[in-house]
Amino acid sequence: MSFIxxxxxxxxxxxxxxxxxxxxxxxxVAFIMDGNRRYAQKCHVERQEGHSQGFEKLAETLxxxxxxxxxxxxxxxxxxxxxxRSKEEVDGLMDLARQKFSxxxxxxxxxxxxxxxxxxxxxxxxxxxxxxxxxxRAVQATRSYNNDVSESLLEKCLYTSNSPDPDLxxxxxxxxRLSDFLxxxxxxxxxxxxxxxxxxxxxxxxxxxxxxxxxxxSALQKARASYMDERKRQQMAKDQAYVRKKLQxxxxxxxxxxxxxxxxxQQYTAMREERIQAFLQALEQKRVDFLDRLCTASA
Ligand code: IPE
Ligand code: IPE
Ligand code: MG
Numbered sequence: 145m146s147f148i149x150x151x152x153x154x155x156x157x158x159x160x161x162x163x164x165x166x167x168x169x170x171x172x173v174a175f176i177m178d179g180n181r182r183y184a185q186k187c188h189v190e191r192q193e194g195h196s197q198g199f200e201k202l203a204e205t206l207x208x209x210x211x212x213x214x215x216x217x218x219x220x221x222x223x224x225x226x227x228x229r230s231k232e233e234v235d236g237l238m239d240l241a242r243q244k245f246s247x248x249x250x251x252x253x254x255x256x257x258x259x260x261x262x263x264x265x266x267x268x269x270x271x272x273x274x275x276x277x278x279x280x281r282a283v284q285a286t287r288s289y290n291n292d293v294s295e296s297l298l299e300k301c302l303y304t305s306n307s308p309d310p311d312l313x314x315x316x317x318x319x320x321r322l323s324d325f326l327x328x329x330x331x332x333x334x335x336x337x338x339x340x341x342x343x344x345x346x347x348x349x350x351x352x353x354x355x356x357x358x359x360x361x362s363a364l365q366k367a368r369a370s371y372m373d374e375r376k377r378q379q380m381a382k383d384q385a386y387v388r389k390k391l392q393x394x395x396x397x398x399x400x401x402x403x404x405x406x407x408x409x410q411q412y413t414a415m416r417e418e419r420i421q422a423f424l425q426a427l428e429q430k431r432v433d434f435l436d437r438l439c440t441a442s443a
Pocket of ligand 1: 178180183198226237
């Protein structure tokens with residue numbers, strides 16, 4: 145059987161889905177799937193059974209998302225902090241993750257036909273070593289490189305950079321915190337905290353979360369757009385200040401010439417773009433090497 149459960153919505157679910165789809169739909173939804181152990185306790189089953197049902201719920205939820213036209217889903221299945229749990233529980237969770245995610249990856253060719261792309265990431269969506277290297281490079285570089293380091297560049301260094309930020313983040317089980325999940329990427333997302341335990345999550349819980357997103361979506365979009373504009377404006381102001389200073393230092397007669405200033409600004413931004421691309425390519429290569437080493441070590 146396929147990991148993402150194939151199947152259609154019921155009549156009433158389809159009816160409601162169509163009503164929802166008339167409004168703005170989130171393109172990318174992130175889930176913090178929490179409450180497996182409380183569910184196991186509540187239902188008097190083994191803890192591992194709670195985790196297993198949690199993975200089953202993920203399969204079901206992915207199908208609902210697919211039926212609702214949500215093509216991108218990111219899930220928090222395990223955190224670095226979770227390694228502090230008992231060895232037995234960690235091993236059980238790792239076994240489940242290995243089984244379920246490898247099935248999902250095997251099926252990805254099939255899901256690509258539906259426009260679904262599957263990526264399984266670790267918790268390392270922000271690798272401290274990358275950031276250290278980035279800052280070290282900027283420090284070593286001449287003053288002209290100061291402008292290279294910006295929020296936009298830091299964002300491009302994250303593992304999640306080739307995917308848009310989540311529009312909606314859902315955490316189940318009534319816990320109102322992010323537990324270090326996608327902290328940067330959710331600054332303009334709609335955050336929805338629901339009291340239902342993850343293995344009991346239902347299609348209607350998902351609809352409720354989407355409705356809450358819809359009620360807030362125009363405010364979120366405005367906030368995101370104005371943040372992006374401000375970021376561009378700040379970068380432009382920094383570049384212009386740099387070019388003006390450089391021209392003044394040169395002390396040539398042309399430093400007052402706006403056309404000359406404009407040309408220099410264009411050259412300066414193009415050169416920065418080249419440096420950044422080179423840096424990002426090197427970073428990507430480092431990641432590929434790191435993952436290769438990891439796969440070889442665990443093979
Ligand atoms: C979430 O459920 C799953 C993982 C963290 C792996 P929990 O295991 O945190 O269950 P609760 O929150 O203790 O009920
Ligand atoms: C949260 O795990 C992350 C996942 C659901 C995978 P926990 O349930 O252990 O979260 P905290 O540590 O209590 O915030
Ligand atoms: Mg928990």
